[in-house]
Amino acid sequence: MSRIQTIKLITDGAAAPSRIYLSPPHMSGAEEQLVADVFASNVIAPLGPHVEAFEHEFAKAVGAPHAVAVSSGTAALHLALRLVGVGPGDEVLVSTLTFVASVNPILYLGATPVFVDSERLSWNMDPTLLAEVLEARALAGKVPKAVVVVHLYGQSADLASIGDVCRRFGVALVEDAAEALGATCHGRSPGTIGQAGIYSFNGNKIITTGGGGMLVAEDPGLIAHARKLAAQARESVAYYEHLEIGYNYRLSNVLAAVGRGQLRVLEARVAARRRNFAFYLESLGDLPGIQFMPEASWGRHSRWLTCLTIEPREFGVDREALRVALEAENIEARPVWKPMHLQPVFARYQHVGGTVAEDLFARGLCLPSGSSLSTGDLDRIVRVVRHAHRQVGRARRVSGLPSLKVEKRVFDVVLSALGLALLWPLFLAIALLIKLEDGSPIFFRQVRVGYRGHRFSIWKFRTMIPDSAAHGTSLTVGEDPRVTRLGRWLRRLKLDELPQLINVLLGEMSLVGPRPELPCYVARYSARERRVLDLLPGITSVGSLRYRNESEVLAQADDPERAFVEAIMPEKIQLNLAYSDEATLWTDFLLIIRTLRAVCLPSALGGGETGSLGAAARGA
Ligand SMILES: Cc1ncc(COP(=O)(O)O)c(C=O)c1O
Numbered sequence: 001m002s003r004i005q006t007i008k009l010i011t012d013g014a015a016a017p018s019r020i021y022l023s024p025p026h027m028s029g030a031e032e033q034l035v036a037d038v039f040a041s042n043v044i045a046p047l048g049p050h051v052e053a054f055e056h057e058f059a060k061a062v063g064a065p066h067a068v069a070v071s072s073g074t075a076a077l078h079l080a081l082r083l084v085g086v087g088p089g090d091e092v093l094v095s096t097l098t099f100v101a102s103v104n105p106i107l108y109l110g111a112t113p114v115f116v117d118s119e120r121l122s123w124n125m126d127p128t129l130l131a132e133v134l135e136a137r138a139l140a141g142k143v144p145k146a147v148v149v150v151h152l153y154g155q156s157a158d159l160a161s162i163g164d165v166c167r168r169f170g171v172a173l174v175e176d177a178a179e180a181l182g183a184t185c186h187g188r189s190p191g192t193i194g195q196a197g198i199y200s201f202n203g204n205k206i207i208t209t210g211g212g213g214m215l216v217a218e219d220p221g222l223i224a225h226a227r228k229l230a231a232q233a234r235e236s237v238a239y240y241e242h243l244e245i246g247y248n249y250r251l252s253n254v255l256a257a258v259g260r261g262q263l264r265v266l267e268a269r270v271a272a273r274r275r276n277f278a279f280y281l282e283s284l285g286d287l288p289g290i291q292f293m294p295e296a297s298w299g300r301h302s303r304w305l306t307c308l309t310i311e312p313r314e315f316g317v318d319r320e321a322l323r324v325a326l327e328a329e330n331i332e333a334r335p336v337w338k339p340m341h342l343q344p345v346f347a348r349y350q351h352v353g354g355t356v357a358e359d360l361f362a363r364g365l366c367l368p369s370g371s372s373l374s375t376g377d378l379d380r381i382v383r384v385v386r387h388a389h390r391q392v393g394r395a396r397r398v399s400g401l402p403s404l405k406v407e408k409r410v411f412d413v414v415l416s417a418l419g420l421a422l423l424w425p426l427f428l429a430i431a432l433l434i435k436l437e438d439g440s441p442i443f444f445r446q447v448r449v450g451y452r453g454h455r456f457s458i459w460k461f462r463t464m465i466p467d468s469a470a471h472g473t474s475l476t477v478g479e480d481p482r483v484t485r486l487g488r489w490l491r492r493l494k495l496d497e498l499p500q501l502i503n504v505l506l507g508e509m510s511l512v513g514p515r516p517e518l519p520c521y522v523a524r525y526s527a528r529e530r531r532v533l534d535l536l537p538g539i540t541s542v543g544s545l546r547y548r549n550e551s552e553v554l555a556q557a558d559d560p561e562r563a564f565v566e567a568i569m570p571e572k573i574q575l576n577l578a579y580s581d582e583a584t585l586w587t588d589f590l591l592i593i594r595t596l597r598a599v600c601l602p603s604a605l606g607g608g609e610t611g612s613l614g615a616a617a618r619g620a
Pocket residue numbers: 071072073074075098099101102150176178179199200201202211212213
């Protein structure tokens with residue numbers, strides 16, 4: 001086997017693997033000759049003629065005046081941010097819907113990220129939201145140092161609007177075009193419009209060197225400085241002289257040779273990926289509840305990845321169930337990026353908006369999109385997707401909706417109507433007290449995941465300060481300072497949950513059933529745990545009764561979010577699933593009585609779970 005073959009890259013004409021990958025490398029055949037030239041010349045070490053040629057050819061391909069090849073897209077972004085002046089204490093606005101590499105370099109430089117939500121036209125940074133944040137920052141007297149706009153999945157963000165906004169506020173625009181080589185925006189390549197742009201040649205990208213990146217800019221000084229920093233910032237004297245801190249970020253001559261071979265087929269790769277998309281659209285576009293990522297009017301989507309969203313109520317199963325069905329057939333599909341503002345590691349940073357990105361994450365799936373996919377592969381993928389939809393349709397026709405029994409519905413409607421009729425004076429009193437306390441909204445509404453993945457807005461009395469989501473995570477832990485004085489009292493007596501009688505009347509919830517979770521937590525359910533979505537969510541359940549002091553338990557954990565996701569949530573789901581196997585109207589009635597006793601006489605049932613769960617939470 002030759003040395004080139006040891007680089008595990010799939011070549012044209014190679015036998016298709018039985019596993020279908022999301023986006024595997026796809027060599028043109030020319031790379032082998034180019035790499036052979038490297039070996040023949042023995043210029044293996046970093047730098048060499050292929051690096052220089054790759055930079056020139058790349059710059060020409062994207063229409064950038066200058067380019068420098070580096071070891072990864074992340075390295076390119078690190079250099080770009082440093083060279084537009086980002087440093088400790090600066091703020092940098094960045095798209096929240098992205099891969100973590102768009103954000104890490106901000107932290108490497110000691111700056112603070114602020115996450116900005118997406119718009120629905122392109123799934124990329126919302127320019128209106130960006131303008132609002134910059135306006136507010138300008139009024140407060142401190143404008144962020146830079147904006148990192150990400151061009152996702154092969155589609156450019158709205159660069160005309162984003163560029164205008166950045167110019168208006170004098171903020172540097174850095175483009176993360178790692179995923180968008182081959183796309184266009186008003187005829188230009190995304191990555192070439194801001195002060196600096198970066199690309200990635202990671203193994204799954206539209207062209208690859210196995211690992212590598214490119215930084216482009218109009219300013220030759222910026223590129224010259226990047227070139228120096230990427231080579232340990234060595235001064236150009238014969239001996240080793242250093243005036244500033246640099247990095248070992250240059251691309252090797254061997255990989256640059258691979259890159260040159262890849263660049264020659266870039267247009268063909270875009271065409272192949274767009275053909276994949278057209279095939280999926282043609283073969284799946286008629287299915288209810290499926291929506292493909294749109295192509296925005298301002299340019300060409302390279303369709304690096306074909307992405308879609310699934311509305312479970314219409315399609316029959318949700319995104320995760322479909323992903324699992326594909327995986328069972330040895331087909332790799334991936335959820336859309338989990339937004340950065342939901343990442344535990346970035347929990348303390350501010351985010352602006354976020355619901356669009358959260359929704360795309362909860363419902364979005366990336367289908368296999370490699371440029372080497374065969375028609376047979378595509379047929380296989382389409383068959384699995386259509387089968388997942390058909391099976392659910394059949395199950396519904398045969399058995400109806402098994403967990404929605406008529407008696408339970410009557411029980412729910414009668415008791416919740418009775419509850420509302422008896423408790424309206426209490427409702428009124430609480431509403432008045434909330435208004436008197438801070439004059440802000442009485443109710444708090446939040447999107448939760450219900451029966452079969454259907455989303456709905458849960459009703460609660462507001463117990464936290466307005467806009468609490470901007471000041472912390474979605475979990476309430478211990479003496480959370482966001483909870484108002486009245487809110488503490490309402491929470492202790494669980495009175496904040498009373499408005500959910502409205503959800504029960506609307507048929508979105510039951511009196512007894514697993515608590516409906518936030519989309520970001522449901523996205524983490526295992527295939528087994530997803531069975532809980534076959535139950536109508538409820539106001540009370542064995543799980544919530546057992547862990548009614550959850551926020552105090554979480555307060556003991558080193559990492560509350562992790563403790564919740566890894567220890568508490570799975571245990572509650574197991575309890576609720578076990579309960580549902582045996583549940584009758586009588587056991588539901590007894591559970592409601594136990595819940596009322598626990599609320600009115602907390603000592604009657606003990607203080608809730610603190611022992612084993614507390615230990616689990618601390619250990620998680
Ligand atoms: C949006 C985005 N930014 C940055 C990167 C980082 O590129 P690299 O893996 O080459 O460091 C990637 C992909 O890997 C990416 O998808």
